[in-house]
Amino acid sequence: MSSNFRGAALMVAAMAGFAVEDMLLKSVTDELQVGQILIMFGSFGTILFALLARSRGDRLLHPNLLHPVVGAKALAEICGRLFFTLSLALAPLSTVSALLQATPLVVVAGAAIFFGERVGWRRWTAIATGFVGVLIVLRPGVELSWGALAALAGMLGFALRDLATRGAPKTLSNLVLGVYGFLALVPAGAVLLAVTGGAVWPTSAAFATVGTASVVGVAAYYALTAAMRVGEVAVVTPFRYTRLVFALILASIVFAERPDAMTLLGSAVIVASGIYTLLRSRRETQLTVAQDA
Template structure:
């Protein structure tokens, strides 16, 4: 098996893991307040990422952690996780997962606006089409609920997190950034719990779901980083969208969801425009590199 096939396989495995993580957290949200889920999930994620970082020889304490971009990343992680878990509690898994697929489109647009990256008219057109797909899924004014709004805000939070990661000091590995991103969820969850109430010892079954989600999510993140190292970005990255396929299957099997035609159509539009944008980004990067030679 060549590097690209290995990378693609790892990416698919990572997306399956993330879909399972979402399903487990949605199941736990039936019995546990969102604030408490964030506290437990953040604490466990901090431990797992710290273990991974130490196994790689990364330093957990670094002066560059005081960089403003690191703080911005932690804040974006809080926004993304908070609204994403809230969306899982309020909206169908299929809808939440469909809206999440727009994250790469927002990242490309944000990279052009904040980092000055060149984005041609073709990619801007694909981004616009992708956002049209988001509107198809959301159906504002027709079927727009708080769960869908939370999913949209969570997606934007994750996109800002990814953009902040690009601007973070290179001395900080993704694993170390993950440690402090998850650590920030603990006080954020505590503040939310203080506002909403519902503090208490969660049922053992729900606690097991959250713990399993943290392990599966950490493993998925490790598979994701491995995939990006093994294969070519242009080959491996489009397999990110298999997460939606796994999410739709789990939504049907576990929660009995049956997405309507507009949700499926909007999902297809988002995924299609996202894949095109990623492939076009790779082509323009290769062209620019060739012109510099």
């Protein structure tokens, strides 16, 4: 089995895990306030990431944790997770997952703006086309909903988190960054809960559901990290879009959702634009390496 095949398999497994995590969290939004879900999810995630980090010998307390980019990452994590969880409560899972697929496009655009990475006109065109796909899903002026806007805000938060991760000190591992990213959700959830009110004592089923979502999410994150390390990034990364396939299947089976033609069309445009952008990035990297050789 080639390294690229193993990497692709791990990436698909990771995306399936994230889709299951989304489905589990959405299933408890009728019972728990979003603030409560953030507190519970953040607590579980912090503990699990801390255990994984310690098992690898990573330092949980490091001077570079005070770096401004680490703080920016935590804020972006809060923004992304807060609005994403809110969108799960307000919008269909299929719509939320479709908009989430635009994250890589925003990351590429952000890398060009903030890190000075070279992005040619073809990739800018693909990014613009992807944003057209976002508009098709959102349908502003026709069926624009608060849930869809929350999903869009969550997607932007996750994209900023990924960009901040790239700019974080290399002395901090992804697992340590994960610890503090999830830890930041706890006070954020507490503040939101204090504002909205409506807290209830979670049932054993809700507690188990959020706990399972945390375990599945951390496992998916671990598989994602392994996939990026095993195979070539340009080969493995396009398989991120399988998350939408899993999400559509789960949305249909669990929530009886039936995405309309516009949502499916917008999803296809976003995914096609993202895959083209990633493949074009791979070609640009190969050309750069060949010129430097």
